[in-house]
Amino acid sequence: MKKLLNKSFTDHLSQSCSYKTYEPLLPLIEGINFINASLLHANGLATIDKIYIDIDKILRSYDERKLIHIILHELAHYYRIQRKGKEWYYNYVLHTDKNEYVEQTIFEENFADRWATLKYNELYNDNLSVEYRDFSDGMFLRTMIEGTYNHLRGNVENEIELEEATKRYILDVRQ
Numbered sequence: 001m002k003k004l005l006n007k008s009f010t011d012h013l014s015q016s017c018s019y020k021t022y023e024p025l026l027p028l029i030e031g032i033n034f035i036n037a038s039l040l041h042a043n044g045l046a047t048i049d050k051i052y053i054d055i056d057k058i059l060r061s062y063d064e065r066k067l068i069h070i071i072l073h074e075l076a077h078y079y080r081i082q083r084k085g086k087e088w089y090y091n092y093v094l095h096t097d098k099n100e101y102v103e104q105t106i107f108e109e110n111f112a113d114r115w116a117t118l119k120y121n122e123l124y125n126d127n128l129s130v131e132y133r134d135f136s137d138g139m140f141l142r143t144m145i146e147g148t149y150n151h152l153r154g155n156v157e158n159e160i161e162l163e164e165a166t167k168r169y170i171l172d173v174r175q
Ligand SMILES: [Zn+2]
Pocket: 073, 077, 108, 109, 112
């Protein structure tokens, strides 16, 4: 029987997409705790100290380019959290009112999209434009953010509960 070894995120990338696709990404992801995991309702998830990416799900629905873009998008969230600090993050997630939470989340999403697209173009010498996502009143994306807010305020009061709640979205860590 083959010995089971824990594979690194780069190992997973190398098995899922071509060298040409993931090679430019390597310097950026080095030293960051990336985890390939099957996720509930998400393709990627950035937390205070880790980034989860559902490589298989993304490649089933999209292509390698989208995979790279999602990795960069989550990396943008991660850098923001690192730069703004834990206190800022917990305050935003746990203590803002509904309106502040929704506006901040839309800002964070747009920021991550823009950063990911710029970085993608820089790394791959491409010319993609930032994908437009409609966050206006009544639209699906805004309703989703409002739903997350209601869920958080209904169930999560502190950092430990937030960690527990986050774990429910991580169905299976791929080794
Ligand atoms: Zn995002």
